[in-house]
Amino acid sequence: MKVRVAVNGYGTIGKRVADAVAKQPDMELVGVTKTRPNFEALRAQAKGYPLYLAGGGNREAFAAAGLSVAGTVDELLRKVDVVVDASPDKVGRENRTLYDAAGLRAVFQGGEKPEIAEASFNALGNYTTGRGKRFLRVVSCNTTGLARAAHVLRSTWGVDHWEATLIRRGADPAESKKGPINGILPTFRLPSHHGPDVRTIFPDLSIATTAVVVPTTLMHVHVNHVRLTKAPQDAHEVIATFRRTPRFRLFAAWEQVEGTPQVMEYARNRGLGFSDMMENVLWEDGIRLDGRDLYFFQAIHQESIVVPENVDAIRAMFDLAKDGPESIARTDQSLGLPGP
Amino acid sequence: MKVRVAVNGYGTIGKRVADAVAKQPDMELVGVTKTRPNFEALRAQAKGYPLYLAGGGNREAFAAAGLSVAGTVDELLRKVDVVVDASPDKVGRENRTLYDAAGLRAVFQGGEKPEIAEASFNALGNYTTGRGKRFLRVVSCNTTGLARAAHVLRSTWGVDHWEATLIRRGADPAESKKGPINGILPTFRLPSHHGPDVRTIFPDLSIATTAVVVPTTLMHVHVNHVRLTKAPQDAHEVIATFRRTPRFRLFAAWEQVEGTPQVMEYARNRGLGFSDMMENVLWEDGIRLDGRDLYFFQAIHQESIVVPENVDAIRAMFDLAKDGPESIARTDQSLGLPGP
């Protein structure tokens, strides 16, 4: 029997998770919620996803737009086994009470504090921890990117210490009200919250992160310096190791992918939904090994990287796969992500 | 029998035209050309498009990248009936000699001067003119957008005079070397070349255009003021007329599409290849009628708007459809563009 899934909040993350859930043979997308009609609601309808009224939603507004509403969020919650909460930051916290009262399981996003769930989750990092849990929190885009890479480095060579500078995009492509237009904004919380957030997945990881915000909409870029426990033989060994891990895409020099503009162009060329890039992006030329010191850039597509993680979180909760690698392989195949 | 098509130059326009040609039941994509291997060449191979070496291309470079090369551009030209020339601006002019010598027909892009072809072409505007021609030139993205709208306005109410300000994107999304980063650059050729270019389609159209360049990569926006010959009854008549014309997408206020960031987000939601938006984009709230004076905004996706036009140009050349509307309907259906 399929796990019945609701997606509460059909915005940047919600619409992607809805698509991903709809593609899983072991899951059923029962419905999605919106508070107001807009072009995304139109898309939900075109996709055949039943639309439910969230929060202060107004049924007449949907009717005026020619959009059918299948019911309220409360009605939706009665029809499902689990909710993926993709509501705006901090709203998830309020929703938790609702889910709890309805006896539902729920997956929250990384904009919520870790305390919202029994555990924070990353498929490569701690799939097993998620098993059987009622409330999981998929860590944020930057943390997911760090956790994936941490999994690779820890399990292969060990990590003594990690320093990362996060160069964050100022706004998502469709957020036209947010800046900066011209300038660099340091994040004065030093170290940034990302390090502690990675430790919700790997509690013993020594990591310090620093963040700045820059005027771009495409991707974040991480500049990493990792002191490994054991030295890899050479950079090729590092490259080969990342290459055989799912959810990593390494660009070779001849591909002429100079930065995030070309990464996202590659993603458009590849043609997954929304022209997304769900993998950690690394460049072979952007990896340098100096003994045990590993330096590497990675780019993170803030809109989509957590999407497969949400699917795996559901699978872990309901124990639908024998282990993380199996869940990841099934998720990735369904989403069109290349196998390692 | 299918028309055999080569696409010479597999960049921003070429890769899109190749995809479009490959979807036409009356055409066969025989091959595409590249001078150097890169992530786009990889895509061509993944799509199964035979890759031919263009210009100064180096076969070893492709081999080193693991890409198969089917031959040289000269070999490709011997296998086809027509070439779509999507080489960089001004290179098409040199290629013309080649095509002529090979006795081939060819479609050029708007970066070339009108003199390169027997006629300039726009499917809504002058499909019939293209019939049987050996050399056609699909007008540029901005001119295509203006010509489509001119077709609607001329054929419905007549156009006495048109003034347009073109707010142009500084670079395409993947062109990371081009600016400006911060600033507005007026184009001091006054009026801009776009007006005369529209007259290659409608020789008697009275139109004056002015252009500026701004720091964005997504779309151009045209601010139009048209003095019509006959007054429409009201703005609703104008909206309804655009709505029933193919290759126009009008956004209603409730869709909450505030500008080009949301238009391109809509395009990603819709899911055509490359997240493209091949239609002229208008906003219902961005249309105002004052007697015979019509004001409207339209946004033009510079990367994709000419793609269906290239397909129609081939069809006109070989007389594969009974008229423009039939060709347009067939092209649009194959590309997934909604009918009017």
Place this chain on the structure above:
Amino acid sequence: MKVRVAVNGYGTIGKRVADAVAKQPDMELVGVTKTRPNFEALRAQAKGYPLYLAGGGNREAFAAAGLSVAGTVDELLRKVDVVVDASPDKVGRENRTLYDAAGLRAVFQGGEKPEIAEASFNALGNYTTGRGKRFLRVVSCNTTGLARAAHVLRSTWGVDHWEATLIRRGADPAESKKGPINGILPTFRLPSHHGPDVRTIFPDLSIATTAVVVPTTLMHVHVNHVRLTKAPQDAHEVIATFRRTPRFRLFAAWEQVEGTPQVMEYARNRGLGFSDMMENVLWEDGIRLDGRDLYFFQAIHQESIVVPENVDAIRAMFDLAKDGPESIARTDQSLGLPGP
């Protein structure tokens, strides 16, 4: 005896007006107000401008920052003849009651509605109207730019009709929270409010304006098409006329000022306070005359263009000059603006 002036609100406009007032021999800057200490408050102190606590200001916060506070805004108002209200948009309206109760004159900014004052004001446009008024409103940056140009064209050749497209900067240089980062946003109020606002200066002017917002911080650019009543002899006559009008700077081709980035670089080179550019900026190559049809670009520095206008507004109110030209000449000389 000097007119005693308070500047209420020491932000983008207020700090510039304060500097300008401080340079007038017939005015005395009595004080400026701030609600919170910041680097601008520090500058006021360094300049020797007495700082008064505005609105909900907290005296302890200033003390902690080592800034002296001379009193409250109410105390300041008791010491002056006139207030320049440079508070945020819409706050001026509330302040008006205060000024009225105190029996003070006041100059408001263009972010307020025209009704706030007895008249809207532009020095070239309607200096005489301002004479003796108690409440004046200096029109906004874009409107000031249009009004200045309208003055020149109306008084020389007459204006039958004017169409302007306003390409607006998304945020000021220091407003790092505002976007858009990448995209063009049409203003769906058609025509935009700028046309009617120019008519607060020239009630009989036929003008229609359209606006878009783009990702830049430097300047607005206006694309103008004016049908004149009488044809100038040639473009040189137009250029010469603008050149001999104060508050216009025309760039010749050899100066190599390609757009707003170079205009603002010119301003930094010139070295007025804040690297400001208080004149309407035109390009000789950006002027085209076709009979009675005049096309021209002009760039408007949103932060500073209204500064001299505020000074002239005070002078008009108190009848400190025999006419507009005299006031303008005195203001411009004091500010270091070149005479025509």
Place this chain on the structure above:
Amino acid sequence: MKVRVAVNGYGTIGKRVADAVAKQPDMELVGVTKTRPNFEALRAQAKGYPLYLAGGGNREAFAAAGLSVAGTVDELLRKVDVVVDASPDKVGRENRTLYDAAGLRAVFQGGEKPEIAEASFNALGNYTTGRGKRFLRVVSCNTTGLARAAHVLRSTWGVDHWEATLIRRGADPAESKKGPINGILPTFRLPSHHGPDVRTIFPDLSIATTAVVVPTTLMHVHVNHVRLTKAPQDAHEVIATFRRTPRFRLFAAWEQVEGTPQVMEYARNRGLGFSDMMENVLWEDGIRLDGRDLYFFQAIHQESIVVPENVDAIRAMFDLAKDGPESIARTDQSLGLPGP
């Protein structure tokens, strides 16, 4: 007797150095060079700096623009003791032969390779090394910023190792042709050249740098992690130490300087020429100490930070001051930079 100085190349750096030299009581600015007339040449004339024709310069072009030319660069070189070469990157190398033949001393900029000069120079870092040299090279903006901070940290607590991520501006404010408009570009030379360049000043410094380019024009930002030899008592000690060093500006939280947009706004408020910010900019809230591990952000104004260094380089060459601190103090006072 004053040292007679020529500035060869009157662009971004040259025009600033010319202004700075003109303010030194122990130096005389004899002339500056330009190849073509433009708004900067106009400024030179307005400032009274004799203009000489550089390289392929055309005298008629200057005459047509109404600019007087005092002679050729060769004539200029015969009148001076030293040349500051501010020509474009790599042109300095060719000029060196010229200067050598003329028996002149010369100061080159950091765009040239270290080998061009007898020593690389930074006033805080190695003033003494510069003494009596014929050819000095002032290191680039980023290297100058790192070298200044390295001087402070090394001389106070010692530096065991330094890791810096350089977030570089894509173009200068007036360079409107350069991008990227939207995106982040990693520099694949790992580590970047900046580390080795700092070692031209401090040969024994252990430093590794990584760079990315982002779409902004204002400033670079460095994210630094330094393992000190000896632990400072606390962050306040670090703050106090930077505060008492010339050419450092530390912003306190109450100043509300959130990032580079506000730093440059501060600079405009302060009112030095070109609204420049010649100091290393640090934020008190952007400094964190964890034992011997010091984390700090610093912002570097790429256009102006090397200007005082050029002045000190001349002074070192001619031994015009008793030591570095004296030269720095004289330079800074003349330029209006606040003493520590």
